Amino acid sequence: MKRNAIYPGTFDPITNGHQDLVRRAAGIFDQVIVAIAGNPNKTPMFPLEKRVDLARQVLADLTNVEVVGYSGLTVEFARQHQLSVIVRGLRAVSDFEFEFQLANMSRHLDRDIETVFLTPQEQFTFISSSLIREIAVLGGETREFVHPIVAAELKKQKRS
Numbered sequence: 610m611k612r613n614a615i616y617p618g619t620f621d622p623i624t625n626g627h628q629d630l631v632r633r634a635a636g637i638f639d640q641v642i643v644a645i646a647g648n649p650n651k652t653p654m655f656p657l658e659k660r661v662d663l664a665r666q667v668l669a670d671l672t673n674v675e676v677v678g679y680s681g682l683t684v685e686f687a688r689q690h691q692l693s694v695i696v697r698g699l700r701a702v703s704d705f706e707f708e709f710q711l712a713n714m715s716r717h718l719d720r721d722i723e724t725v726f727l728t729p730q731e732q733f734t735f736i737s738s739s740l741i742r743e744i745a746v747l748g749g750e751t752r753e754f755v756h757p758i759v760a761a762e763l764k765k766q767k768r769s
């Protein structure tokens with residue numbers, strides 16, 4: 610039986626930390642769907658189409674990875690696409706509480722879906738999209754933390 614996984618998130622924008630996780634997941638599962646949530650309540654910096662487009666470009670070399678946008682419940686989306694594993698990332702203990710709650714809620718909503726946690730390589734543990742957005746708005750350099758095409762997009766976001 611094929612094992613397919615969904616890696617859901619906001620990816621606003623995709624970082625080297627996200628990328629590290631996708632690559633690990635792609636090595637474990639037959640197919641990985643990177644599912645980018647519209648999340649209008651989080652008022653994202655980049656519109657959904659842009660976030661999807663950037664992730665597609667960054668992950669283009671991975672043949673068993675697909676990037677899609679979605680709205681609504683993640684477990685519902687997973688069920689519809691026969692994805693029985695949700696991949697999430699843990700950077701530090703601070704991620705644990707929320708991720709643990711989310712995993713238990715997902716299981717409560719659909720007991721056939723398992724959440725699997727991956728950790729990134731050490732140098733990515735302090736990267737988050739929100740910090741990257743803040744650096745960009747304040748005119749800092751983000752090239753170290755994101756793919757060059759993402760860094761170029763972020764440059765346009767500098768507050769003047």
Ligand SMILES: Nc1ncnc2c1ncn2[C@@H]1O[C@H](COP(=O)(O)OP(=O)(O)OP(=O)(O)O)[C@@H](O)[C@H]1O
Binds near residue numbers: 627696699
């Ligand atoms: N650098 C990273 N290393 C490992 N996992 C990560 C990293 N960044 C995000 N993740 C994980 O990826 C999933 C999706 O995260 P999300 O899209 O919210 O990114 P984020 O960096 O946390 O963004 P934000 O700061 O806007 O919340 C979550 O499980 C999150 O813990």
Ligand SMILES: [Mg+2]
């Ligand atoms: Mg987050």
